[in-house]
Amino acid sequence: MVAPAETEASSLVVREVRKSFPAPDNPLSRRQVLDGISFSLGAGELISLIGPSGCGKSTLLRLVAGLDSADSGDLLIGIEPITAPNAERGLVFQDPNLFPWLTVRRNIQAGLVARGVLHEKKNEVDEFMRLVGLEIFANVYPHHLSGGMAQRAALARALINHPKILLLDEPLGALDAFTRMRMQDEVLRLWQARRTTMLLVTHDIDEAIYMSDRIMIMTPRPGRIERTIPVELARPRQRDSGDFLRLRSDILKFLHFAGKS
Ligand SMILES: Nc1ncnc2c1ncn2[C@@H]1O[C@H](COP(=O)(O)OP(=O)(O)OP(=O)(O)O)[C@@H](O)[C@H]1O
Ligand SMILES: [Mg+2]
Structure with missing residues (x-):
């Protein structure tokens, strides 16, 4: 059996984090990318991060x-400082990045193999394949999967490590609008089943409202958290409800993207 969900989630604290990189035009000078980022996520919370391209979300x-270290500031999971990659922090990208030479089953269990725990956790592989609805595709290779199925396999591959926090970098960005909406429900179902803390980067305001407990909006580079907006709509959310559309319009106005009326 998969372990009880309550034990899995963890809080995240990010305090006054700064990060710079060598400037592309002059490697001797540095360019500030993150400029004092502070926020925290409660255990089991789902928070979206939106902001202009290049503002430092992926960073x-x-x-x-x-995967990289800050110039200054603190990053903590629970009370533990983040110093190196760890299976307890799962990362899913826009591209599912499945190993093309491995079947779906072998892709999903790759983390268990790498940690040498496949033998004791073998029954969980079936459980997670069922969780993402891929059990009948266990022995299929990635090139036979649709984009949505491949992304579900990538989610299962991250979730099987029982991450305390799942980091999602535009995970649905490459999908068509219909598959994307279906996958939003999939991710919410997994979130509700596992209660994993999730930090979701998205460019899609509707996706952020549909999915998250709070939305953090970043400034253009150097990135700072400009505003945090709680989404106090009952779940499951209705994309066409008055409250949903009002919040959407508020966020668009804030981002200066509202049409002239
Ligand atoms: N390893 C690196 N070396 C040098 N510059 C980098 C590095 N990683 C990121 N940058 C720079 O930092 C800035 C922020 O990049 P980042 O990928 O975090 O943006 P982003 O908000 O994720 O953008 P997008 O929405 O387009 O994905 C960019 O200007 C980028 O060129
Ligand atoms: Mg990015």
């Missing part, structure tokens, strides 16, 4: 994943 996710 922030990479810092939380432990």
Whole structure:
């Protein structure tokens, strides 16, 4: 059996995080990308991060994943500082990045193999394939999967490590509008089943409203959290409800994208 969901989620604290990179035009100078980012996620919370291209969203996710380190500031999972990548922080990208030479089953169990725990956790592989509805595709290779199915396999591959926090970087960005809406429901179903803390980067305001407990809006680079908006709509949310559309219009106005009336 999969372990009880309550034990899985973890809080995340990001405090005054700064990050710069060498400037592309002059490698001797540095360009500030994140400029004092502070926020926290409660255990089991689903928060979206939206902001203009290049403002540092993926950079922030990479810092939380432990793939890169901040120039200054603190990043904590629970009370533990983030110092290196760890299976407890799952990362899913826009491209599912499945291994093309492995079947769906072998892709999903890859993390267990890498950690040398496949033998003891073998029954969980079937459980997670069922969870994402891919059990009959277990022995199929990725090139036979649709985009949505491949992304579900990528989600299962991350979830099987029982991440305390799942970092989602535009995970549905490459899907067509219909598949994308279906996959939003899939991710919400997984979130409700597992209660994993989730940090979702998206460019899609409707997706952010449909899915998240709160929406954080970043400024253009150097990125800062400009505003955090709670989404106090009952779930499951109705994309065409008055409250949904009002919030959408508020966010568009804030981002200066509202049409002239
Ligand atoms: N390893 C790196 N070396 C140098 N510059 C980098 C590096 N990683 C990111 N950058 C720069 O940092 C800035 C932020 O990049 P990042 O990928 O975090 O943006 P983003 O908000 O995820 O954008 P998008 O919405 O287009 O995905 C960009 O200007 C990018 O060129
Ligand atoms: Mg990005």
